[in-house]
Amino acid sequence: MPTKISLTRYLVEQQRVDGRIPGDLRLLLEVVARACKGISHAVTKGALAGVLGTAGSENVQGEVQKKLDIIANEVLIEANEWGGHLAAMASEEMDSIYLVPNRYPQGEYLLLFDPLDGSSNIDVNVSIGTIFSVLKKPEGSPGVSEQDFLQAGAKQVAAGYCIYGPQTTLALTVGDGVAVFTLDADQGSFVLTQEQVRIPEDTKEFAINMSNMRHWDAPVKRYVDECLAGRDGPRGKDFNMRWVASMVADVHRILTRGGIFLYPWDKREPDKPGKLRLMYEANPMSWLVEQAGGAATNGRERILDLKPGKLHERVAVVLGSRNEVERVTRYHLEARK
Ligand SMILES: O=P(O)(O)OC[C@H]1O[C@](O)(COP(=O)(O)O)[C@@H](O)[C@@H]1O
Ligand SMILES: [Mg+2]
Numbered sequence: 138m139p140t141k142i143s144l145t146r147y148l149v150e151q152q153r154v155d156g157r158i159p160g161d162l163r164l165l166l167e168v169v170a171r172a173c174k175g176i177s178h179a180v181t182k183g184a185l186a187g188v189l190g191t192a193g194s195e196n197v198q199g200e201v202q203k204k205l206d207i208i209a210n211e212v213l214i215e216a217n218e219w220g221g222h223l224a225a226m227a228s229e230e231m232d233s234i235y236l237v238p239n240r241y242p243q244g245e246y247l248l249l250f251d252p253l254d255g256s257s258n259i260d261v262n263v264s265i266g267t268i269f270s271v272l273k274k275p276e277g278s279p280g281v282s283e284q285d286f287l288q289a290g291a292k293q294v295a296a297g298y299c300i301y302g303p304q305t306t307l308a309l310t311v312g313d314g315v316a317v318f319t320l321d322a323d324q325g326s327f328v329l330t331q332e333q334v335r336i337p338e339d340t341k342e343f344a345i346n347m348s349n350m351r352h353w354d355a356p357v358k359r360y361v362d363e364c365l366a367g368r369d370g371p372r373g374k375d376f377n378m379r380w381v382a383s384m385v386a387d388v389h390r391i392l393t394r395g396g397i398f399l400y401p402w403d404k405r406e407p408d409k410p411g412k413l414r415l416m417y418e419a420n421p422m423s424w425l426v427e428q429a430g431g432a433a434t435n436g437r438e439r440i441l442d443l444k445p446g447k448l449h450e451r452v453a454v455v456l457g458s459r460n461e462v463e464r465v466t467r468y469h470l471e472a473r474k
């Protein structure tokens with residue numbers, strides 16, 4: 138496919154030429170991309186539009202909501218509810234699922250999103266993003282319930298993120314590799330800038346919040362200790378470290394130049410499997426990473442095989458360059474024996 142084509146043309150070709158996606162899914166993805174453009178606009182305006190700062194409320198997970206968390210959530214809902222492609226939506230910022238109102242045509246897809254990822258970076262002008270995942274409503278189920286959303290990540294029919302950084306960039310998979318589009322603000326359209334993204338199998342760069350080191354489990358400590366030991370340690374090479382604290386930005390770096398990202402279980406809240414959310418953070422990112430040749434596990438099992446028990450379920454995440462993820466997973470399995 139020639140580069141410099143628009144997202145619309147890329148999707149039309151996925152639909153028409155390759156028969157990979159139905160027309161409804163194509164239109165749904167175009168609406169999601171349009172919503173991301175709107176969010177990008179609000180992010181760029183920042184203090185000029187009065188969108189920075191906290192909203193004075195908490196979400197279902199007890200996290201303080203920022204104004205942009207709520208604005209991004211509303212933009213995504215308003216853009217998507219009337220198009221006729223969706224049956225329901227779910228979001229990090231909403232306690233339960235959002236049914237498409239009866240006055241609008243009902244579609245067969247379910248859309249999940251983290252409207253604004255990296256909330257702690259909003260007010261300090263560091264990259265943030267939107268993460269999304271699309272599932273098909275199970276056939277034969279009347280109406281829509283939360284149960285319909287509880288499908289393994291392997292069932293996703295589309296997944297992606299839009300990062301609001303120095304450029305606004307959208308990464309997308311519909312199961313045919315990962316394509317990356319850059320927003321051309323003059324044209325107002327996303328333009329294909331990279332196709333068939335590949336994550337190198339090996340890396341010398343890891344991403345983890347080191348301030349939690351004392352709370353980690355032994356296999357994670359072992360892995361990071363070996364990286365820190367550098368050339369003189371068992372790995373025989375020096376490692377670099379990065380932690381943006383926006384998963385979108387850390388994953389975007391990994392798609393661009395490789396690396397490994399870890400947000401493991403830790404002893405601070407031992408009853409929670411991890412910090413990140415399975416259905417609208419880990420699943421879409423894991424599918425993107427796998428589609429780019431990388432791997433994603435919770436330390437033991439492939440994330441995309443996990444069957445969610447609830448909408449806002451949390452999960453430990455290890456993803457990125459294949460050989461490093463396999464090493465961390467092996468360390469966990471060895472520790473169990
Ligand atoms: O502040 P910590 O504990 O390092 O956590 C950072 C992680 O939290 C997150 O910000 C969670 O996302 P939200 O901003 O959507 O809640 C991830 O993007 C990031 O990887
Ligand atoms: Mg997030």
Ligand SMILES: [Mg+2]
Pocket residue numbers: 206229251252253254255256
């Ligand atoms: Mg968020």
